[in-house]
Amino acid sequence: MFFSQAGARPRMWEASPSEHKKWVEVFKACDEENKGCLSRENFKVAVVMLFGYKPSKIEADAVMSSVDPNTSGILLKEFLDIVRKKKEAQLYWNEIRHIFTAFDRHxxxxxxxxxxxxxxxxxxxxxxxxxxxxxxxxxxxxxxxxxxxxxxxxxxxxxxxxx
Structure with a gap:
């Protein structure tokens, strides 16, 4: 049943081709100078476009600290990985909320x-x-x-x- 799923961390999840295409389009739209990477501010705009919220300073710091120092920002491959992980976490919490709502019968x-x-x-x-x-x-x-x-x-x- 769903208990085994609820206790587990998010599973590997693959985006549909249309969703993957949307992520690439958002990356390109936010890469204003066509450098092939996103600055900290451009990353924040991309997250707003995809998830509807502005990342906190802590979240932006965490993402930027994981970026290769030899590049001037987040590369497309890194961006797609970050977005996939955020989507997995979002789906995981939606599943938890669904289970919680089922138990909250009143x-x-x-x-x-x-x-x-x-x-x-x-x-x-x-x-x-x-x-x-x-x-x-x-x-x-x-x-x-x-x-x-x-x-x-x-x-x-x-x-x-x-x-």
Whole structure:
């Protein structure tokens, strides 16, 4: 079922020919001086065009630090690899959100421990309550470390938020 997929990191994903073509077109459009590479600012514009958000300074720094110092920017091959990885991560988080939404049967925007238990009882009825509690605790901790708003109340019921 989807649990084995949800716990895994993004799988290798290949863009369709039309998507790959779009990425190349965006690269060329942002390579204003036709140097065959993107500057830091041109990279930011390309990300806005493809993903709809402006990369943070930290994200831009990380990308630029991985660029070969002998070039004056991000080459097409590097750009395509970066975009593919961003797309994989985007698909991964969309899958997580889909699973979360399926478990959030009351559309509250969070999962209580009871919601979590009910979901597991449907997909893995023989799993012990102790293991379900441990998974809930670990998932809450993981989401917090990944920068997702995740929280457990001090009460025994607890909540798991994904926003």
């Amino acid at each position: 559309y509250r925007g969070y999962l209580t421990l009871e919601d979590f238990k009910k979901a597991f009882k449907q997909v893995a009825p023989k799993l012990s309550e102790r293991i379900i509690l441990e998974v809930f605790r670990l998932l809450s901790k993981l989401l917090k470390s990944e920068g997702v708003q995740a929280r457990r109340r001090q009460s025994a019921r607890g909540q798991l938020l994904l926003r």
